[in-house]
Amino acid sequence: MKESASASDPDAKSAMLEDFHSHLLKSRRIVALLGAGLSASSGLPTFRGAGGLWRTHDATSIATPQAFAADPAFVWQFYSYRRHMALNAKPNAAHYALAQLAKSTTKFLALSQNVDGLSQRAHHPPSKLKLLHGNLFDLKCSDAKCGYREPNNTTDPVVPILAIPQSGQDPTATATATEPNTNPLIRGLDISNPNHTLPSIPTASLPHCPQCRKSLLRPGVVWFGESLPTDVLADVDAFFSADEPIDLMLVVGTSSAVYPAAGYTQVARNKGARVAVVNPDPGSGRALDGKRDWFFCGDAAEILPEMLRPLVGDVRGVIDEKGDAD
């Protein structure tokens, strides 16, 4: 039977933590697969489940080349909103704990599906952070033949017309939407609420490629049906194919619904890894394997610092000292 514990069962949790710590301290090569739940307690919504709708759209249906081709203004409004939120969010204790683990353990690699930049802002060493799905703050030409790329553009808004509308600029809003915005990460109207009318934006005002001067720029993220960055895949493959076992795989805040990312857990298992899942959804522990695995049911920002404490110490001190890395 797999081991599992929740905050409501403190005795089971502490026994499981002790068992996990004893394996952690023996582990030489560690890999982590990170998903949107890692940033949930920083205030950023996940893709699936509660918060996965943007206006009336499933967020994953906007993250496609087809959606961008059909309505680039709408897709840019979605990404501009998410850039704005991510810039106003702060890394949480789990981002810092993973960054400390990367600094203190030579043979550790984090495979992040997140595009929000919070691991980088928690000072996670770049060589130990592989961004499987790109980055909200990289821009690239939507014409792959052009090849233009602009890394780390944190201008908010990326072009003036994509600014979050301010209260009072939305005469068509319904009574519900004119209620004060309660989202602390949005400075203005929360346009994820479909009761706010989205400003109409002509394609000509969207960001254009300065190199080919023809095509639109797009966010440097990986959409469904697109290949993951080849350099990232090569680094990940090199880590997995090294002639040494992997001792531990952390699976943090991901539904493990998207491939090839989700498949890395099995690859790690095939290299001998024991798996620890951190997720508040009890269903995400279902596929765990017998006595070898651990399921820590709860918020990553609370649980992960406890799990990694023997190697990283108390990260609250690091956060207090550094605050936001920007």
Ligand code: BJW
């Ligand atoms: C908490 C928490 C808290 C909440 N603490 N936890 C093999 C089989 C079948 C299909 C495929 C396959 N190989 C490839 C495919 C096709 C496709 C795919 O996987 N489809 C699936 C739907 C089945 N994959 C691709 O197309 C990939 N490309 C590719 O493989 O190229 C080659 C190829 C193409 C076509 C066919 C075959 C091969 C590209 C995938 C790109 C994914 N892109 C997105 C958008 C990125 C840009 C953006 O951000 O807008 O990436 S989709 C979205 O899902 C995003 C995420 O990174 C990704 C994963 O989501 P994640 O992080 O797991 O979030 P959630 O919301 O799903 O889960 C959050 C979890 O957190 C939940 O479990 C919560 O409970 C938990 N949680 N609070 C801890 N406080």
